[in-house]
Amino acid sequence: MTRGRRVAAVTALALRTPEQVSAGDDTARLLLQVEAEDGQRGMGVGPRTDPSAWLAALRLIETLVVGEDATEMGRIDERITRAASDGLDVPLMQAARGALGTALHDLTGHLLGVAAYDLLGGRFHESVPAIQTLPALGPDTDARSTLDAAGTALDAGFRRFRLVIDRSFLLVDRAQMASAIDSVAAVRRFIGDGQFLVAVRGSMDVSAVIAFARGLERRGVDGLQIEGLGRDGVRALRRAVRLSIAIGPVPTLARLLPYLETHATDRVMIDDASVGPAAARQQADLAYHFEHMVIHDGGDVAIGLLVALHLAVAMPATELVGISPAAWQEAAEVLDQPVRFDAGAMRPPDGPGLGASVRSDRLERLNG
């Protein structure tokens, strides 16, 4: 092992906006930082959870990772997979694995002097079309905020949009569902004729999804992204509508496979920051093998956007990279290198690892 590649420390960090700090708001973006013996660092994104739980998860990870060769990411991941995680819930540990995977790809990129996409097969795309995620619409949200966000995005040059619909908007009665469909139609009219997907978040009854999807078809929506339907539900949806259907995010390959095998879907949305680069690459490869295209998404986090961009430019399966207004804003505020956006397409910053880091003055260390 080359000297200096051993992991020296794993640190839990928090990223708060200046407004949160001044308001005494404890809500923070949770991050994970891995530091090698030679001082190089990598960063990954944590879940939305209680900071004390995150700290506990990282303390376990630290015992398994410190002293290991940071470039042996597969071996490290296997150690964590096999380790007991008594007292820590499974989703939290999965999120920690994903965050660690991102941090190790970032760190390995720095250690070897290459961009993270070079660890994923090399740059396949020069840039990737971006699809802007609009704020979620629900029965208690004001549609004007969604239209304002769409207007801002249009002014910035975005032409593809994904609107998130909270499932609660569709569950109550037909009148409320009709209202949801009308809201979607209003967004469609506002954004013009660019690609327009609607994402339904949360599990729900297939008949409600079908009714909703049929309404969307008549309103010029290009595709539906589903997260919470089982395989048979997706098959039923496929038989009922002609819309493109995207599945995801799905946490594991084994859970993704049944959907792909049905070919009832034709796109996969991958939450790259949550699953980590290695798992995201495998999901993208599997999707492409089943002739699905992929939307890479990093959530509403700047580091998540970076990892999604690296995966997006590396994978042949990539159709789009998803970006939220929050991630876009955060990237502009906290990253030390810009994410490039031109003519509706994005590319990661040049430079080793993820190509950019969070400004150190915006980070706080979490202590138990």
Place this chain on the structure above:
Amino acid sequence: MRITNVEPFVCTGGLREFGFLKVTTDEGIVGWAETYDWHTSASLWAALRVIGRSLVDQDPLRIELMNERLWYRGRPGVPERMKVVAALDIALWDIKAKWLGVPVHTLLGGKLRDRIPLYWSHFATYRAIWPDVIGAEPTSTYADWAAGARDVVAQGYRVLKTNLVQEPAAPGGRPRLAEYRDGAMAPRTIDEAVTWIGTIRDVVGPGIGISLDVQFEYKLAAIVELARALEPFDLYWLEVESFDAGALRAAADRTTTRLCHGESLIRREQFRPFLQEHATDVVMLETLANGISEARRIAELAEVYETTVSPHNWMSPLGTLINAHLCAVLPNAEILEIDIDDVPWKHDLLTAPLEIEDGQLLVPDRPGWGADIVEEVVAAHALPASRLA
């Protein structure tokens, strides 16, 4: 960095031909690959020359882009084209790793293991059928051949793989392989197989794995007949080939013998039906015909279907190194093939020797594959003119 030259080499390899690919860059970094063809290396050599020209002046680091463009730019689906893509893919991984000063396994996510379990392949086959090729004394009885298993075990191997070798039909005759009957079982083959495997089992005892490779020799009924006849010997695996996933699944359902299959398949598209049917217990994948990128994907697909993999490894020591890097990073890599009996000069092909301890291959940590090809050795064993295009 840009590619400046793509040059294939071929030479004799005893029972097959060895083919290599050398990709040179303007920074002086050279990437090596081994190609895969038993007896028509010259045609693959010609294809590599022609297609390789399109890579001159390209960026060798964009491996995925090269793979996609070369596969879909011609007529995809043709296995020979995939062999060309595979060789280029392998060479580019070598270049990228050397450029970064790391072993290839680092770029594949890092090692999960430092040692790869090996199985002794073609056990007794060469000694029985082609002793002159490997420089061995001719022998002609099951007892003679099986006695060699003591050496196999003494060297630390826990699994050996053999073929359906048979004693001479008459005194003074030559040992032979089982009669080929276009998929059917010849009448005495089952008895001979039972005798041969039984003789080995008597020598090595119950704790050593014995595999039998019959390739494409048999269709469904004969596979089942053979597998059932050998059930008492608890084979490590029976290795068969087929392009019919349903037939192989039917065979698997009718025997308790473990099946291994896949060395003739190209790309995930061909493997998937067998995986979906769970038709095989172990996937054998030919890394040199698929390339590192696709071989890794095949293995990952197998893992989703809860199946282990064991790469086919019948070519030169460079192929062994390439497979070592792959096996080092795959959670579901079970074991790797190696031919210990072989042409005596095989190991001279590499600039650094393979390191094998106690039946296990040590994964090298030197940059790239860990060794290059010695071109003078290739030149010293040139193909005869009749084998060239």
